[in-house]
Structure formats: C-alpha cells, structure tokens
Amino acid sequence: MAKIAFILLTHKDPDGIIKQAERLTATGDYVAIHFDARAKAADYARIRDALDSNPSVAFARKRLKCGWGEWSLVGATLEAVKAAVEAFPDATHFYMLSGDCMQIKTAEYAHEFLEREDVDYIESFDFFASDWIKTGIKEERLIYRHWFNERGRKWLFYKSMELQRALGLARRVPEDIQMMIGSQWWCLRRRTVEWVLDFCRERPDVMRFFRTTWIPDETFFQTIVRHVVPEREIRTRTLTFLMFTDYGMPVTFYNDHYDLLLAQDFLFARKISPDAAELKARLGLLWGERGVAFPRSNEGRALFTFLSGRGRIGRRFAPRFWETESSLGRGRQLFILVCKKWHVAKRLVDQIRARTDLPAVEYLFNEEGGLPDLGGIERTVEKRNRHRRALLRMLYDHFKDERLILCLDPAAFDLMQDFTGDKAEARILEIECDFTDDYLIGHAQRVGLAGAETPREVIDQLLPTIRYDLKFESDRIRDAEFPKFERIRQSASVEANGAALARFLGIDEGLAREIMATDYLFVD
Incomplete structure (x- = not known):
C-alpha cells in the first residue's frame, strides 16, 4: 500500500x-x-x-x-x-x-x-525546445552564474550578467545531461x-x-529525474x-x-x-473521509482562461491591431453572416446556395478544411487569420465572382471591424438565436469549460457568465453601428426575417421569405 x-x-x-x-x-x-x-x-x-x-x-x-x-x-x-x-x-x-x-x-x-x-x-519539458518559459530571460538562467537575487538586488543581478556576457564567460550545460524544466x-x-x-x-x-543557475527549483529535479x-x-x-x-x-x-x-x-x-x-x-x-466519489471534469484551467479572458477583448485593454494588407478590392461585396450557433448559419448558407448563385464559405476562420487548394494559405486556421485579406482575395478569384458570403462567430469582432473598414462593400447580418440552459451547458462542454461530470453547483455558477458573455458579444456588434447591418431573430416572423434577408443580400423579398420559411433552420 x-x-x-x-x-x-x-x-x-x-x-x-x-x-x-x-x-x-x-x-x-x-x-x-x-x-x-x-x-x-x-x-x-x-x-x-x-x-x-x-x-x-x-x-x-x-x-x-x-x-x-x-x-x-x-x-x-x-x-x-x-x-x-x-x-x-x-x-x-x-x-x-x-x-x-x-x-x-x-x-x-x-x-x-x-x-x-x-x-x-x-513536469519535465525540454528547456530549450519547449515554450515553458513565457517571459523573461531563458538560456541566461543557465549559461551565466547568478550570485545575486533579481528581486532583492536587481541592479547587481543584471550588471553581473552583462559583465559575464562582455567578458565571454558564458558556460556550457554539463554535456551528459539534457536540461529540463517544469513545475x-x-x-x-x-x-x-x-x-x-x-x-x-x-x-x-x-x-x-x-x-549558480537562476530559478533552479524549476530545473534541478526535473533534469535529474529525467537523467x-x-x-x-x-x-x-x-x-x-x-x-x-x-x-x-x-x-x-x-x-x-x-x-x-x-x-x-x-x-x-x-x-x-x-x-x-x-x-x-x-x-x-x-x-480523512472514506468512500467519497469525485467527479473529474477537469475544466478548471479552461474556465479560468474563459473568465479572466473577458478583459482581453475590449473591456480592459485597447483593441488589438488587425492586419493592414491591401484591400479586398473596390467594387467587391462581402456578406457576413454572424451567428453563435454555427449549425444555424450553415443551414442558412445551404438554403442561399440552393436558391441563388452567390458563392459562400462557412466558418473558415474557426474550422479546418472546407476550402479549395489556394497554395497553402488555407491549410491552418492560424494562417487564415494571419493572412485574412489575402485569403479572401484568392477566394474571390477562385469563385470568379465579385460577391462572397462568409460566416463569422460573434467573438470575431476584430474581423468585422477589419472587413467593414475595407474599400470593398461589407454587409453584416446578425442571426439572433434563443439559448436554453441545456444548450449553454452543451456549449460549455464543447469548448472545454465543463465536462460530463462537472458538479451542478459549478454549472449553475457558470451559466449566467456564459449567457452574459453571449449578450456582450451581440451588444458590442450593435453598438459598433456598422453601416450596412441587418438582423434576423429566431423569435421573429418569417415575413420580418425575410425582409431583413432581402435587404442584406439584395434579392427578391419573396425568395428571401422562402429561404426563411425553412422549418428546421433554428432547430438545435
């Protein structure tokens, strides 16, 4: 035992x-x-x-x-x-x-x-190859001798390091050990x-x-145990x-x-x-208790990142800069469907494809696949976001059309700002859906905020935050007052939604009503 x-x-x-x-x-x-x-x-x-x-x-x-x-x-x-x-x-x-x-x-x-x-x-990660150290000095922890504490004697700490660097006193890691790092x-x-x-x-x-290394409690046992x-x-x-x-x-x-x-x-x-x-x-x-069964949802870190991250998207810091490469093209039209329930937006896109000649792509900035070969720029979501305008220009050329429908998550506010500020004409259609508690719980599980065994007490504390977060995303879009903005609602009539869709796409209102009359459009 x-x-x-x-x-x-x-x-x-x-x-x-x-x-x-x-x-x-x-x-x-x-x-x-x-x-x-x-x-x-x-x-x-x-x-x-x-x-x-x-x-x-x-x-x-x-x-x-x-x-x-x-x-x-x-x-x-x-x-x-x-x-x-x-x-x-x-x-x-x-x-x-x-x-x-x-x-x-x-x-x-x-x-x-x-x-x-x-x-x-x-924890035992390769010191040099991993990204375990996020900020501050890295190899300098090892190759220079540290006799002074950085917190208590900052000037001497950095001065001694500068002096060793100037005199070429960098040392080697012992050759027969692989330097590791971790908690x-x-x-x-x-x-x-x-x-x-x-x-x-x-x-x-x-x-x-x-x-004489710096912060050896993160390297000593981690290295020796691995050895x-x-x-x-x-x-x-x-x-x-x-x-x-x-x-x-x-x-x-x-x-x-x-x-x-x-x-x-x-x-x-x-x-x-x-x-x-x-x-x-x-x-x-x-x-000291016995016979206790523990649910293990293990969502703690994801939950903390979600909750603390609310400040990173415009509530605590200034908006991040988006790429400033050349325009999508004057005279082109970009129709942006914004919806948190991706399946709803995808169903609407399917209906538009079936009844019009408008080319469309779905959540290309969130999901892998789904695009033609564009020379490699389309292979990862990271590349697509980094070269967003170049990607869309290539899609216009691929479809041989000056129009394009695109789906975005409401969290992608920077993309909306970027595209609506372009020389091309960008229109936004927000699809407002109803969110039941069951749907929000499923959403929390899909994004890693909760698991199948997460206690109900945690779920009850989490639901109001998620619901408020979705409301914040929607309010932020409306407060931006984009010049060509329309909205359809799950709770609205087919006639009202059809009129909004017709204005958004510039199509006949009767055709738009046919599209919005799809009976399974908003079904979860």
Whole structure:
C-alpha cells in the first residue's frame, strides 16, 4: 500500500503548519518539514514543541535561508528529503508541498491513485525546445552564474550578467545531461528519490553548476529525474493543481471554489487564500473521509482562461491591431453572416446556395478544411487569420465572382471591424438565436469549460457568465453601428426575417421569405 512522505517547505503560519502536519499524518502518512531560517525563531520553536512527539513528523537537520529563484529552495528541499528518507523507511512516495497547498481529494483516493501505476509524477519539458518559459530571460538562467537575487538586488543581478556576457564567460550545460524544466511540485517514488540523492553525491560538477543557475527549483529535479529514470516511468505532469495569471502570479482560491477544486484531476491545490477559512475547514475535513466519489471534469484551467479572458477583448485593454494588407478590392461585396450557433448559419448558407448563385464559405476562420487548394494559405486556421485579406482575395478569384458570403462567430469582432473598414462593400447580418440552459451547458462542454461530470453547483455558477458573455458579444456588434447591418431573430416572423434577408443580400423579398420559411433552420 502507498505511504506518502510529504516534503513540506514552509516559512510562515506556524499554526497552519501544525494543523497540516497533524491532518496528513492522521491517515498513516508522513511529513518532513523545512522551516525557512529567515522566519522567526519563536515560530519554529512553536512548531517543534507541537510536533516533536509525533513519530510521523521529521525535521530537516539543516535549515537554510531561502530566497525566491535561488539555489536555497532546492537545498532546503534536499534537506527535507534526506530527513524523510532516513526517518520513514516504509514511505513509498515523496510528495512536494508548500504551506499554501491543501488536499482536494481524500487520503484513500490519493493512495489508490498512486498505486495504479509504478511511475513518477513531475513536469519535465525540454528547456530549450519547449515554450515553458513565457517571459523573461531563458538560456541566461543557465549559461551565466547568478550570485545575486533579481528581486532583492536587481541592479547587481543584471550588471553581473552583462559583465559575464562582455567578458565571454558564458558556460556550457554539463554535456551528459539534457536540461529540463517544469513545475517544482512533484511526487516521486522512493527508488527515484534515492537515485537522485546518489546522483547528488556522485556528481559534484553538476551540483556546482546548478548552485549558480537562476530559478533552479524549476530545473534541478526535473533534469535529474529525467537523467536517472527511464522516460516510460515518468508522467510529465504535476499532481498539484495550480494556475497562473497573465502576469505570472499564482491564482488564489477562495471559499466559493470548493466544488471546482474537487472536480479537478489532481490530489492537491495551491494557493489557498489565508482568508478562505471556510474552504480550508472543508478541505481539512475531506482528507480523512472514506468512500467519497469525485467527479473529474477537469475544466478548471479552461474556465479560468474563459473568465479572466473577458478583459482581453475590449473591456480592459485597447483593441488589438488587425492586419493592414491591401484591400479586398473596390467594387467587391462581402456578406457576413454572424451567428453563435454555427449549425444555424450553415443551414442558412445551404438554403442561399440552393436558391441563388452567390458563392459562400462557412466558418473558415474557426474550422479546418472546407476550402479549395489556394497554395497553402488555407491549410491552418492560424494562417487564415494571419493572412485574412489575402485569403479572401484568392477566394474571390477562385469563385470568379465579385460577391462572397462568409460566416463569422460573434467573438470575431476584430474581423468585422477589419472587413467593414475595407474599400470593398461589407454587409453584416446578425442571426439572433434563443439559448436554453441545456444548450449553454452543451456549449460549455464543447469548448472545454465543463465536462460530463462537472458538479451542478459549478454549472449553475457558470451559466449566467456564459449567457452574459453571449449578450456582450451581440451588444458590442450593435453598438459598433456598422453601416450596412441587418438582423434576423429566431423569435421573429418569417415575413420580418425575410425582409431583413432581402435587404442584406439584395434579392427578391419573396425568395428571401422562402429561404426563411425553412422549418428546421433554428432547430438545435
């Protein structure tokens, strides 16, 4: 049976540490604690007094003064690991935690999960080939020696790097290791931990190298584990659920995130707000429960991206620039059907194709395929968006027509602005559909905001946001006051919708009514 030794790195909140250690050891697991040497001596004494008598708790023999981005964080981890290996010979797994982490599953679930596969869980991506580092310096973390902390001594940090660059003092990564990178929150088997400690003793050259790298807690274990363990025995993921904002800061969880956290396919989560007393209490009780079934919808990151992303489309930042290549062509006409329910727009396009000679393409900026060979520009959605005007010019030429119907999602507001600002005549027809709760739930599942097992409480919180988001997209289009704009509604009569379609396409109103009389047009 799996028995976990938790490697607990802490620097504050002694009462929280005591509760965390007592909770984790109450189910038969272990805890090895490193408490930052920078912290108050009285706080450390309180922790020792409370936990020294607990045989399932060990303390790092050497306490280090830890600094963000420094080797000291790895050194502190190794000290706690050594204490755990020595004190708990029957521990099968070693799980890295911080004082801000809390369990989001039961101990019973965690043990069963770890017993399923004889593997290690650690993010381990190629340092140079992956895009794991989004901002800031990259190879400079390794090839230059870092003696100063960027946060506390910024001028010296960058000045020393500039000086090394000027003097040609860049160094090589040790030749026999592949540099990897990933989250510092891992769970390793006992055999792997012992191999890592053996490596540390046998390779002082590698240890010297890492001691002066920048942010080694994201590279040291990630690299060494990959060096000593076969790739087939590594799952390149963390078992601790964490997210980061656009600004590189960890997302903090609060009282109303309980159901969301339990639905994620992880064992622990960080960071839990120190003010989230209710959440901490509920999660604290969870660890010792038995027979709990957990729905695993795992939509947390997609949901956060969706909710925080509302600010990126004109509510918080200025609109992004769209491409400014040459015109679609003066005298050409572009008919834009805008509809959130893509199947409705596609059915309308089919009816227009069947009754007119107007060429049409559907959601070409959202879906792959569906276009003729245009020399490669049509192969990916990314290429189509990057060369949008060139793509449309080629379609006009392909169809040998000066008219073209195009379907757009209401979220593609920048495309509408771009095309209506062109020398060509662009017309917009918004198709306003009704949205039931069942449809919105299906929509959330299709785009990854929810899963089949997402708790109803999460769905109920999500639905108003999705409904408001759809309303915002529609309101934004109307507020733009595009010069040639029409709207048809699912709730309107065939006559009213036919008149709007006739004005939009410039066709006979009787023909437009025939098209709008299609009985299955708005069926979900």
